[in-house]
Amino acid sequence: MILERIQAGIYAANCYLIGCEKTKLATIIDPGGDVDSILQLLEKHSLQLHSIILTHGHGDHIGGVDGLKMETDAKVHVHTLDGPMVKNAAMNLSNMMSGPDVSFYPDVLLKDGQMLQVGKLELKLYIHLVTHVVVYVFVLMITCLQVILYLKDQSAVQILKAGHLSKS
Numbered sequence: 285m286i287l288e289r290i291q292a293g294i295y296a297a298n299c300y301l302i303g304c305e306k307t308k309l310a311t312i313i314d315p316g317g318d319v320d321s322i323l324q325l326l327e328k329h330s331l332q333l334h335s336i337i338l339t340h341g342h343g344d345h346i347g348g349v350d351g352l353k354m355e356t357d358a359k360v361h362v363h364t365l366d367g368p369m370v371k372n373a374a375m376n377l378s379n380m381m382s383g384p385d386v387s388f389y390p391d392v393l394l395k396d397g398q399m400l401q402v403g404k405l406e407l408k409l410y411i412h413l414v415t416h417v418v419v420y421v422f423v424l425m426i427t428c429l430q431v432i433l434y435l436k437d438q439s440a441v442q443i444l445k446a447g448h449l450s451k452s
Contacts, residue, residue, distance in 0.1 A: 285302070285303070285304065285305060285405060286301065286302070286303035286304075286305060286310070286329050286331070287300065287301070287302055287303075288300070288301045288325060289301075290318065290321060290322060290325060292314070292315055292316040292317050292318040292321070292322065292347075292348060293316030293317025293318060293344055293347045293348065293383075294317060294344075294347075294381070294382050294383060295316060295344040295381075296316075297314055297316030297317075297344045297345050297347075298314065299312060299313060299314045299315050299316055299318075299322070299348075300312070300313040300314070301322070301325055301326070301329075301331075302402065302405065302407075303326075303329055303331045303402075303403075304402055304403025304404050304405045306403060306404050307403030307404055308329075308330055308331050308332055308403070309331065309332055309334040309402050309403035310326060310329070310331040310332065310333055310334060310402065310403075311333070311334055311335040311336065311337055311358075311400070311402045311407070312333060312335075312336050312337070312348075312352065312358070313336075313337045313338075313339065314337075314338060314339055314345040314346075315336060315345075315346070315347070315348030315349060315352055316344050316345050316346070316347045316348060317347035317348045317383070318348060319348045319351030319352055319355070322348060322352065323352075323355060332356070333352060333356040333357075333358040334358060334359075334402050334403070335358050335359050335360075335361055335400060335402060336349060336352060336353075336358050336359070336360045336361065337361045337362075337400070337407075337409070338360065338361065338362040338363075338366065338370065338390075340362075340363075340366050340369075341362060341366035341367075341369030341370040341375070341376045342369075342376055342377055343373070343376045343377045343378030343379075343380075343381045343383075343386055344381065346370055346376060346378070346386050346388075347378065347381075347383060347386055349370075349386065349388055350386065350388060353388070359391035359392055360388065360390045360391050360392070361390065361391070361392040361394055361400065361409075362390045362392075362393065362394060363393070363394045363395075364393040364394060364395060367390055367393050370386075370387065370388055370389075370390055371387055371388070371389060372387055373385035373386060373387045394409050396409075397409070
């Protein structure tokens, strides 16, 4: 498994690349901008972008979606409650940020507990964590011996290996 964090966009939103080493498929979580840097990271690992997961629809987390969609065949996944937000620059606040207005139609509207397969990796998407926005996406990734816990509102990735918790 490949896991890298990128501080993307003018607001340096935490963006994560998760890739399957076996199939070379990857997902990006919250591409806030810096599309060229994200594409270079995909190229560095010889990965093909399979999907884009949005934890929520604010402009600082979605600024790179249009650019990645133009360069790849990746499908955009967002919770059903944030679907209207990504379609409207005023609702996602991108019209008030430094940069272009951002609006697009997501490919997949997520529901709680939905599974997403990225190569040999399984991501279980947990929704409805109460934070400063309507929803946040909580991603559990299950691999042979690792469970990755992606908790966006703490900007941390917790790695659980055989009962041992370490932070990276």
